[in-house]
Amino acid sequence: MSLVLQVGALPQWLTGALRDEYRALVLPDDGERDAFLAGPGRDVRVAATSVATGVSRELILALPSLEAVVNYGAGYETTDVHAAIERGVVVSNTPDVLSDCVADTALGLTIDVLRGLSAGDRFVRRGDWADGAFPLMRKVSGARVGILGLGRIGRAIATRFQALGCTISYHDRREFEDSPFAYASSPVELAAGADVLIVAAAGGPATHHLVDQAVLEALGTTGYLINIARGSLVDEEALVKVLMEGGIAGAGLDVFAHEPHVPPELLTLDNVVLSPHLASGTVETRAAMEEVAMANVRAYMTEGRLLTPVPEMQRAAG
Numbered sequence: 394m395s396l397v398l399q400v401g402a403l404p405q406w407l408t409g410a411l412r413d414e415y416r417a418l419v420l421p422d423d424g425e426r427d428a429f430l431a432g433p434g435r436d437v438r439v440a441a442t443s444v445a446t447g448v449s450r451e452l453i454l455a456l457p458s459l460e461a462v463v464n465y466g467a468g469y470e471t472t473d474v475h476a477a478i479e480r481g482v483v484v485s486n487t488p489d490v491l492s493d494c495v496a497d498t499a500l501g502l503t504i505d506v507l508r509g510l511s512a513g514d515r516f517v518r519r520g521d522w523a524d525g526a527f528p529l530m531r532k533v534s535g536a537r538v539g540i541l542g543l544g545r546i547g548r549a550i551a552t553r554f555q556a557l558g559c560t561i562s563y564h565d566r567r568e569f570e571d572s573p574f575a576y577a578s579s580p581v582e583l584a585a586g587a588d589v590l591i592v593a594a595a596g597g598p599a600t601h602h603l604v605d606q607a608v609l610e611a612l613g614t615t616g617y618l619i620n621i622a623r624g625s626l627v628d629e630e631a632l633v634k635v636l637m638e639g640g641i642a643g644a645g646l647d648v649f650a651h652e653p654h655v656p657p658e659l660l661t662l663d664n665v666v667l668s669p670h671l672a673s674g675t676v677e678t679r680a681a682m683e684e685v686a687m688a689n690v691r692a693y694m695t696e697g698r699l700l701t702p703v704p705e706m707q708r709a710a711g
């Protein structure tokens with residue numbers, strides 16, 4: 394009897410640990426899924442997944458013994474947390490351990506796009522240097538940085554830009570009294586007062602297209618957009634249009650609306666830095682994320698509790 398179910402692909406170490414320690418089964422594809430759910434699926438207590446797959450309402454309802462969903466990754470918008478709460482199923486993610494790497498990536502993309510590091514690399518490789526100097530770019534130190542979403546990752550980003558003497562402001566669902574940074578009451582207000590707008594909020598329906606045409610217009614022709622959060626937070630069509638028309642100065646994007654699809658128009662723009670959702674992608678951080686996910690499975694199986702429940706669970710527990 395298997396009490397742990399793997400839903401979707403997971404990294405190699407985590408897959409092996411789930412199998413070796415709990416004889417975890419992998420949820421079969423559509424053809425065999427019904428038979429699985431009517432048979433071994435009835436005993437499953439813990440589902441381990443990642444944001445790439447998640448556990449839907451339908452699957453939560455189809456697993457009658459399900460008690461916990463352990464998500465590998467900080468983002469968990471593909472798991473139906475409302476359905477989980479309704480069924481008394483607890484959900485965990487892997488926060489904190491990736492904040493440094495994601496914040497490093499936000500800083501790296503900002504320096505790259507403002508100073509033209511990738512563009513300069515292309516310039517040298519093309520042999521253009523022999524024909525004249527690289528154009529002057531924009532200063533990063535001292536810039537006004539607006540952070541959309543001042544959670545753990547947003548705060549780690551702020552720390553890095555503080556070291557560069559930047560002025561930091563932020564917008565979040567609410568103002569944080571413990572924050573030394575100026576609060577903007579809307580994304581438009583944040584963008585209007587920033588040279589660099591960094592998107593660091595969680596994905597999901599509540600933040601869909603938080604950065605829309607109006608926010609991009611408020612950022613203006615000298616402003617830059619950096620997104621290390623989720624493609625869903627930005628109206629990508631509006632972003633492409635505004636970039637093509639020079640409505641903002643440039644963008645550094647690690648995430649896209651339909652990954653791995655990247656709008657082809659962006660490939661032609663020298664003032665846009667594109668990266669393949671690599672923000673947490675270091676050997677150290679991915680190993681730490683796997684460890685946190687596995688520690689949650691073990692804690693649930695031995696003590697009936699999760700170590701890093703998602704915030705909604707804490708709120709539901711009141």
Ligand code: 8YV
Pocket residue numbers: 443444445465466467468469491670673
């Ligand atoms: C992915 C991420 O999880 O944690 C998140 O929310 O976006 C990333 O770290 C990573 O691609 C692993 O699947």
